[in-house]
Amino acid sequence: MKRLPPTSIDPAQPGTQGTSGTTRAGRGSVVHFAGVTKNFAGHRALDGFDLTIQAGEFVALLGPSGSGKTTALRVLAGLEGADAGSISINGTDVSALPTNKRDMGMVFQSYSLFPHLTAGENVEFGLRMRRVGAGERRSRAADALTLVGLSAHADRFAHQLSGGQQQRVALARALVTEPRVLLLDEPLSALDAKVRVQLRDEIRRIQTELGITTLFVTHDQDEALAVADRVAVMQNGRIEQVGTPEELYTRPASPFIADFVGLSNRLPGLVRYGFAEVHGVSLPLVDPSHLDGPVQVSIRPEDIEFVAPGHGTGHGTVHGTDQSVGIAAVVVSSSFLGSLRRTTVRLADGTSVFVQHDVRLRPQPGENVCLTLTGAPVSVEAAEPPVAATVDTSSAVTVTVPGQS
């Protein structure tokens, strides 16, 4: 059997994020969920869940709490039984297999090291269960600990390790048995911000190095977008959209996705002839087959720009107020966010919109500005019948623009 590589860090591994897994000595397995349904006391946690994870692929399940993402992972691990549907690994149905026979490695959200065992013994546990001899067990555990950079901590107990270290040991423990699939159930959420980013990148490095099929559950979009080959966004027990991080961000299938993956503004508009009209601007649709009619349009904050050339120069003179050039708005507030600046403006109809832009522009509150839309494809959602148009003035819509610079 192939062992974990004894060397831990191999930074020169660019471009191995592919989903083929063919170069990875067959480590990856194909996981297939088919119509998996799971109910909890009248609540449907999974509703005909379908997903295929290619060999060696890193897939993130992203969704708000209660969307069923953790349930999907637990069903795959066998910790929950499915009420309907099936799960197969490499074409073999594993639905009936108990957890301990599924050959999965799992890292939990809460610290799950066995408190009565040292880090080394924790890592050896899975090997012990597989009746691996003592000598091999120790050397493989040592290799796994080296892989996560903790070879010097083998003799420590969980309570002598920091949270990040504990999760690293848990990762080593999950990987040492060379499981078919690695399951990560929000492993980073208990850690503080800096450690979280570090460990996140390290998980990705190790995953790439080993080429192990990985399912990563998170509610943190940054995490999902940063590490996954593909992200599956879940809502109400179903997958709303699966795609690469870029696809999800630039071509969100629905305003829900647009809202959940990155930030987006919602403006009233109208779909006609396969385009969305918003404040007189015609925008292409992500889904051109959308039915004509009034809609809510999701627009990324970076897809909105100021058009006043003299804007923000400090003279208070604004040139672009001509309606034919852009959408008139008044600056409400503006905040400096380091690499970019976020400005809240209010449209004539009372809608407030967040715009993110270059830090060199410094709009002053009360200033009249002009906005334009860049014309990137937008996702839309049918608005409730025409009444909405009149309601619009009273309900302020907030638009946040994430940094693009």
Place this chain on the structure above:
Amino acid sequence: MTGAAAGHRAAHAPSRPVQVIILGLVGLVFLIPILAMVEFTMRSGLDGEHNLDRWAALFGGGFATEYRPVFVALGNSVGLAIGTVLIVLVLLVPTMVLIHLRFPRLRRLMEFVCILPISIPAIVLVVGLAPVYSVVARLAGSSVGTLAFAYGITVLPFAYRAVQSNLDAVDVRTLSEAARTLGASWLSVLLRVLVPNLRRGILAGAFISVAVVLGEFTIASLLNRINLQTALLVVSKNDPYTAVIMSLLALAFAFGLLLLIGRLGADRVRTPRRRRAAPLVPKGPS
């Protein structure tokens, strides 16, 4: 942090002399009867002399025939204690783990059922147990060992509390799920993961059970079985001194057990059983 916490506590604690006085008073309450018992066993004659003759007679006299029933009864009681502990370990602990993991909604009921015996006087319990034991006697004979079933019930409240508090302190669910995903069968989960982490609660429960069983009188007496306490009563009728000596010994034994619980309960950092992690052997082509 610990320092700050300790300082905080000290600020609210009674001053040192008050602590000593409180401890001393409480100690006296427990000590006086025990000392009185010791004094009683050493009385000699009517003129107020004291000696250790009776202690010497008991231990040095080769366990004379007159004391034999007491030792037989002691054997019975120890046997019963072991039996009761086995019931607790084999029946109660796995049940509690199962309820904790799989049927959390039954927990309230379980707690109620387990606490119940403490609220029912032993004498009332016996009224209910007597007809049951007529059946038990037919099925399992009327040996004294069958009392373990009844004792298994009377120790429930104590054993339950001890184990439950430990169960609450450990993330049993995550630990067992982690072990399951690592390939452990349920038996391995229980023996290799849960028992070591519930060790404190289980040991405390077991020792308290032993202490309760060694002190049990009512049920044994009313069901006409002989255990340490009933035998002591018989002995005390013609030799009160020996009875008191035996009581003192039983007390010391129970005291020792409780001390042991305190020891085991204390947090300690276990020293690793093994040498340092194996050196990183470079892997050959495998």
